[in-house]
Amino acid sequence: MHGEYKTPGGKLVVADFTVSGGTLRGVTISGDFFLYPDEALGDIVAALEGAPSAASEDELAARVRAALDPGATLLGFSPEAVGRAVRRGLEAA
Template sequence: MGVYKADYKVPGGKMVRIQMELNGDRITNIRITGDFFLHPEEAIFELERALVGKRVREGEIGSVVEKALSKCQMVGISPMDLRSAIMKAGRGHKNPTSS
């Protein structure tokens, strides 16, 4: 178990900040913060819930983000940026299985 953090600067200037807890390579808790725009805003809670239990692997994270935000509009960031931010935080993980 451990807490992993990353600040990910999106090309264009927005900031996505990840704070997550992992058990092995699975997310047990995650908080996504930053100065981006996501409509409707409450979708962030759904995304965070959907990420719990998932492994920090690009494909797995990418598809969860895409699915959770499929009906949302984003300004200043894309689902890919969120995935990159989560992967960056996950790189602090001792036993990386993300590649």
């Protein structure tokens, strides 16, 4: 599944994944955003891997937010933007 969301005035977030047994699997998050440090991308992906496919945009965003280190900086996107890209992928299916 594939979903995209661009934060107005910000950057594009792309979510690719499959759904198996009602959970997200094989999640990839990509886009033209800026993220410090690089390793924070792994935390975002880990937060989504195994998340229920019935989760709302806000629930997905909360998982991402909770997984990120206090020192991580998201530039041009947000946990909510990630949640919306995933939801769009789910809804397009």
